[in-house]
Amino acid sequence: MIQLKINNIELSVPEKTTILNAARMNNINIPTLCYYPDLGLQSDCRICVVEIDGQKGLATSCSTKVREGMVVKTNSPRVLNARKTITELILSNHDANCTACPKNLKCELQSLANKLGIDQNRFEPVLRVKPIDTSNPSLIRNPNRCIKCGRCIDVCKNVQGMNVLELMGRGHDAEITPAYGRFLSDESCTYCGQCASVCPVGAIIENDETDRVWKQLHDKDKTTIVQVAPAVRVSLGEALGLPIGSIVTGKLVTALKLLGFHYVFDTDFTADLTIIEEGHELLHRVTNNGVLPMITSCCPGWINYAEQRYPSILSHISTCKSPQQMFGALAKTYFTKIIQKEPKDVIVVSIMPCTAKKYEAKRDEMKSDGIHQDVDIVLTTRELSKMLDQMGVDFAKLDETPFDNPFGITTGAAAIFGATGGVMEAALRTVYEVVNHQPLESIELTEVRGLDGIKETSVELGGNVYRFAVAHSLSNAKTLVDQVSNGTSPYTFIEIMCCPGGCIGGGGQPYGTIQKTRRDRIEATYLLDQSMPLRKSHESPAVKEIYRAFLGEPLGELSHKLLHTHYHSRQHT
Amino acid sequence: MERKLISARCGVINPLSIDDYIKTGGYVALRKALRMERIEILEEISDSKLRGRGGAGFLTSTKMMGLAKESGPMKYIVCNADEGEPGNFKDRFLIENDPHQIIEGMAIIAFATRANHGYIYVRGEYDHAIEVLQWTLLEARKHKFLGNNIMDSDFSFDIELRSGAGSYVCGEEFALIESIEGKPGRTRVKPPFPTSIGLFGKPTLIQNVETLVNIPAILTMGGKAYSKIGMPNCTGTKLISLSGNVKNKGVYEIPFGISIRKVIFELGGGIENNKKLKMVQLGGACGPFIPEYMLDMLIDYERFEEFESKTGAGAIIVVDDRFDLFDLMLRVVRFFEHESCGKCTPCREGHAQLVILLQKFIDKKASMKDLISIESLARVMHQTALCGLGQSSPTAIISTLRYFRDEYIDRCDIWTN
Ligand SMILES: Cc1cc2nc3c(=O)[nH]c(=O)nc-3n(C[C@H](O)[C@H](O)[C@H](O)COP(=O)(O)O)c2cc1C
Ligand code: SF4
Ligand code: SF4
Ligand code: SF4
Numbered sequence: 001m002i003q004l005k006i007n008n009i010e011l012s013v014p015e016k017t018t019i020l021n022a023a024r025m026n027n028i029n030i031p032t033l034c035y036y037p038d039l040g041l042q043s044d045c046r047i048c049v050v051e052i053d054g055q056k057g058l059a060t061s062c063s064t065k066v067r068e069g070m071v072v073k074t075n076s077p078r079v080l081n082a083r084k085t086i087t088e089l090i091l092s093n094h095d096a097n098c099t100a101c102p103k104n105l106k107c108e109l110q111s112l113a114n115k116l117g118i119d120q121n122r123f124e125p126v127l128r129v130k131p132i133d134t135s136n137p138s139l140i141r142n143p144n145r146c147i148k149c150g151r152c153i154d155v156c157k158n159v160q161g162m163n164v165l166e167l168m169g170r171g172h173d174a175e176i177t178p179a180y181g182r183f184l185s186d187e188s189c190t191y192c193g194q195c196a197s198v199c200p201v202g203a204i205i206e207n208d209e210t211d212r213v214w215k216q217l218h219d220k221d222k223t224t225i226v227q228v229a230p231a232v233r234v235s236l237g238e239a240l241g242l243p244i245g246s247i248v249t250g251k252l253v254t255a256l257k258l259l260g261f262h263y264v265f266d267t268d269f270t271a272d273l274t275i276i277e278e279g280h281e282l283l284h285r286v287t288n289n290g291v292l293p294m295i296t297s298c299c300p301g302w303i304n305y306a307e308q309r310y311p312s313i314l315s316h317i318s319t320c321k322s323p324q325q326m327f328g329a330l331a332k333t334y335f336t337k338i339i340q341k342e343p344k345d346v347i348v349v350s351i352m353p354c355t356a357k358k359y360e361a362k363r364d365e366m367k368s369d370g371i372h373q374d375v376d377i378v379l380t381t382r383e384l385s386k387m388l389d390q391m392g393v394d395f396a397k398l399d400e401t402p403f404d405n406p407f408g409i410t411t412g413a414a415a416i417f418g419a420t421g422g423v424m425e426a427a428l429r430t431v432y433e434v435v436n437h438q439p440l441e442s443i444e445l446t447e448v449r450g451l452d453g454i455k456e457t458s459v460e461l462g463g464n465v466y467r468f469a470v471a472h473s474l475s476n477a478k479t480l481v482d483q484v485s486n487g488t489s490p491y492t493f494i495e496i497m498c499c500p501g502g503c504i505g506g507g508g509q510p511y512g513t514i515q516k517t518r519r520d521r522i523e524a525t526y527l528l529d530q531s532m533p534l535r536k537s538h539e540s541p542a543v544k545e546i547y548r549a550f551l552g553e554p555l556g557e558l559s560h561k562l563l564h565t566h567y568h569s570r571q572h573t
Numbered sequence: 574m575e576r577k578l579i580s581a582r583c584g585v586i587n588p589l590s591i592d593d594y595i596k597t598g599g600y601v602a603l604r605k606a607l608r609m610e611r612i613e614i615l616e617e618i619s620d621s622k623l624r625g626r627g628g629a630g631f632l633t634s635t636k637m638m639g640l641a642k643e644s645g646p647m648k649y650i651v652c653n654a655d656e657g658e659p660g661n662f663k664d665r666f667l668i669e670n671d672p673h674q675i676i677e678g679m680a681i682i683a684f685a686t687r688a689n690h691g692y693i694y695v696r697g698e699y700d701h702a703i704e705v706l707q708w709t710l711l712e713a714r715k716h717k718f719l720g721n722n723i724m725d726s727d728f729s730f731d732i733e734l735r736s737g738a739g740s741y742v743c744g745e746e747f748a749l750i751e752s753i754e755g756k757p758g759r760t761r762v763k764p765p766f767p768t769s770i771g772l773f774g775k776p777t778l779i780q781n782v783e784t785l786v787n788i789p790a791i792l793t794m795g796g797k798a799y800s801k802i803g804m805p806n807c808t809g810t811k812l813i814s815l816s817g818n819v820k821n822k823g824v825y826e827i828p829f830g831i832s833i834r835k836v837i838f839e840l841g842g843g844i845e846n847n848k849k850l851k852m853v854q855l856g857g858a859c860g861p862f863i864p865e866y867m868l869d870m871l872i873d874y875e876r877f878e879e880f881e882s883k884t885g886a887g888a889i890i891v892v893d894d895r896f897d898l899f900d901l902m903l904r905v906v907r908f909f910e911h912e913s914c915g916k917c918t919p920c921r922e923g924h925a926q927l928v929i930l931l932q933k934f935i936d937k938k939a940s941m942k943d944l945i946s947i948e949s950l951a952r953v954m955h956q957t958a959l960c961g962l963g964q965s966s967p968t969a970i971i972s973t974l975r976y977f978r979d980e981y982i983d984r985c986d987i988w989t990n
Contacts, residue, residue, distance in 0.1 A: 044918065046958070057955070058957050081949060085949060085953040089922035090922065148915070170740070170912070171910055171912065172924065
């Protein structure tokens with residue numbers, strides 16, 4: 001332990017602790033801006049400076065480790081003046097029209113300026129307005145709001161291994177941009193939105209489509225359908241004032257009904273369906289000498305990655321559409337028939353933890369009638385929370401309502417789709433029983449759970465032992481994909497999720513996601529699973545019914561047409 | 574007054590002739606080093622109290638010991654010859670006039686610290702210096718002063734040449750490392766320092782050209798004897814790049830402890846065209862401006878540090894009374910505004926604001942509030958910037974606020990605020 005003094009308080013903290021953490025552990029808050037727990041140290045905003053006795057300049061507390069006998073001041077006049085000056089400098093080169101910014105009241109710069117009591121800026125505005133990147137359906141990049149904190153660069157490079165973003169140019173002209181072009185669409189960006197989820201200001205943000213949804217909800221000629229992804233029910237609550245990891249399924253359905261949706265359905269239904277189709281596809285590949293290992297296809301960030309960076313392995317990816325798109329296809333065919341509507345009069349909205357889903361929904365392949373997109377609008381968890389704020393309900397006090405039928409009955413297998421390893425676990429619960437004709441002893445496959453980057457398990461199926469692997473975040477995925485691409489992969493089936501932690505850590509989830517948040521959301525996910533009466537997809541009566549009434553059989557002709565898709569190389573040169 | 578310890582061969586021998594170098598005592602120190610225990614070499618350097626000549630004035634033996642302590646199969650020595658700061662040209666002078674000295678110094682340090690590979694990072698604009706070094710490396714290899722089994726010992730070491738893309742910040746240690754690694758030249762957070770995690774993630778010692786050429790001299794005369802030259806805590810000699818409105822511009826080697834006035838008026842022959850001296854900028858563009866009455870200050874790192882700047886690369890830029898203080902400062906600040914790497918806030922955003930504030934003084938539109946703003950901003954930049962560039966670039970302003978404050982006030986409109 002190291003003894004030191006911060007603001008005249010004697011403290012004792014473990015060796016190698018930074019001054020910032022030493023202070024925080026002892027209830028002394030030093031403001032930060034570029035610092036983000038879990039990410040690499042940037043130390044470039046210089047907001048967290050402190051005064052250390054015997055040292056000439058000020059030191060950044062995020063990067064300076066404690067030393068025995070150190071005397072630190074976090075609020076001396078010199079420190080306060082420096083912090084204020086630096087913040088004013090940032091504001092002098094920032095589009096600070098706060099009320100016109102989607103990050104208003106959730107912005108870390110705004111709250112810092114407020115805390116420091118900055119009511120006017122001594123410095124002249126020097127912002128040179130640059131064009132806004134609206135090149136893609138998922139993310140909007142507004143360089144005029146960027147404060148060059150470097151968080152997005154770090155997450156993209158070190159968590160996703162993508163290196164899309166770069167600090168280009170020098171001095172005052174320095175700008176964070178895609179390295180080889182002006183727009184994200186010029187690069188092999190996956191639209192995963194991890195950059196958006198760590199941006200302290202409104203410089204990278206999801207393409208906000210809440211107004212489009214409001215418009216449809218008020219259009220008398222439209223029937224509005226909404227689907228909710230598995231990961232949303234364990235995260236929306238925290239954006240609306242509930243503790244992290246709260247399970248809010250019933251309130252969420254009530255809220256969506258209050259917003260005015262005609263039908264509130266559960267994407268978990270098509271998650272179960274995905275397991276049936278994907279499970280059969282896997283068995284088909286195994287028994288017919290098909291391309292192996294097979295890789296999951298539910299994550300559009302991963303699909304974007306594969307199509308742009310690994311076109312040679314596309315045949316390994318399951319042809320199953322993602323649950324979102326299976327839902328869209330069934331909604332605009334099977335369900336429109338039931339309610340006797342034309343696809344053009346039906347609007348399908350999805351609530352997703354993900355920004356890449358916005359892109360996925362707009363793909364050309366995703367039009368079951370050849371004209372209309374199966375999913376019309378995708379909102380992130382954050383956008384939904386904003387709509388609920390706009391509507392003005394007290395979310396915590398809402399009653400619980402069940403999902404509507406026929407897409408409302410689901411299983412625990414679908415519930416765990418949102419956590420890394422969940423799809424693999426759900427698939428094995430079904431595949432095991434289909435192949436071995438006997439019930440799985442322990443249905444909880446703990447080996448594929450948790451936040452390790454790559455997880456592995458092996459299962460005996462029909463007398464042979466097969467190996468399975470799970471990766472989340474693209475830097476981990478790369479390890480497995482490289483094996484596939486050079487022919488050395490020992491696995492039969494691989495689950496890949498683009499975001500750290502899986503969809504519960506998606507780029508569209510509530511702000512402030514750190515490792516602890518992911519853990520709490522995952523815990524809630526498995527609690528949900530445990531609480532369900534049915535926990536295996538093939539036991540779902542709703543799934544059985546749709547095969548009986550509409551689809552016929554897994555991998556059948558209609559399934560093929562509506563529930564499967566194909567991929568193509570989109571390599572950038 | 575000059576004391577030619579490291580520049581004795583300059584202008585005397587043919588720099589392209591290795592024979593000339595050897596005939597004048599070259600590579601004797603390396604031969605001696607190879608027969609010494611490694612720790613003895615480090616002790617000699619420690620005894621000499623040699624400090625880095627690249628600007629920071631850090632004790633060289635401490636850095637070397639740091640590298641020597643690191644284990645691992647790969648360790649690097651890098652010679653910093655970026656010399657991008659206006660007013661400095663002494664490293665170029667050394668390279669162009671006595672290049673083998675640098676190689677000898679690097680080889681000795683490499684041997685003493687068990688480093689196995691070296692780089693010389695030369696400023697991109699120094700065409701001739703680059704050619705000289707290319708030739709010199711070939712010659713040294715041919716004569717077995719570089720490469721495998723140097724001078725038939727079991728010590729192997731080689732040096733590669735790299736040149737910068739012409740940005741000043743690449744002289745900063747980590748920016749230089751990033752640049753050699755092929756990335757844009759930007760610094761990293763310290764610690765870890767390069768001697769533990771440096772080039773390609775390996776322990777790396779970075780020294781200025783002039784620091785390195787002192788090594789053979791120290792081994793030849795002995796560390797203790799060396800430490801008698803100059804001042805007690807600032808030993809040896811210093812190359813001074815003398816420029817500006819002075820008669821005899823050029824590079825001079827003096828022992829530490831000579832006054833600035835003597836350098837300008839005795840070595841430099843005084844002010845050009847019988848003008849009056851107004852001020853002097855010390856160290857280079859990121860050094861302080863001092864008035865005439867301070868010229869008796871002795872050249873000594875300890876004194877220089879009192880200017881809240883660690884800039885002692887050794888430039889003396891003389892300014893006569895035709896020049897306007899604010900025009901000069903604007904030029905200095907614009908230079909750094911352009912050279913800032915853009916990574917940290919105070920430097921990236923601060924220079925733009927310093928330019929605006931200075932312009933107000935130039936236009937005589939400043940208020941007393943602006944005076945407070947410019948002072949506070951310059952100090953905050955100095956105290957909080959991430960690397961030496963942003964920490965030292967406001968020195969010119971900080972020093973003039975101290976020594977030429979009246980000129981600021983004269984330009985303030987004191988009736989508005
Ligand atoms: C912006 C900046 C530019 C620098 N440029 C140089 C340079 O051109 N040459 C140099 O030797 N040191 C330069 N330095 C100092 C180096 O970072 C480093 O301290 C020096 O190379 C160490 O060598 P020394 O101990 O032998 O002086 C620069 C530092 C900064 C902050
Ligand atoms: S969306 Fe993902 S891949 Fe694209 S820039 Fe952001 S972090 Fe990188
Ligand atoms: S876009 Fe956001 S996260 Fe990226 S550097 Fe700018 S402010 Fe930081
Ligand atoms: S002080 Fe900051 S912006 Fe300036 S050169 Fe150094 S790291 Fe870059």
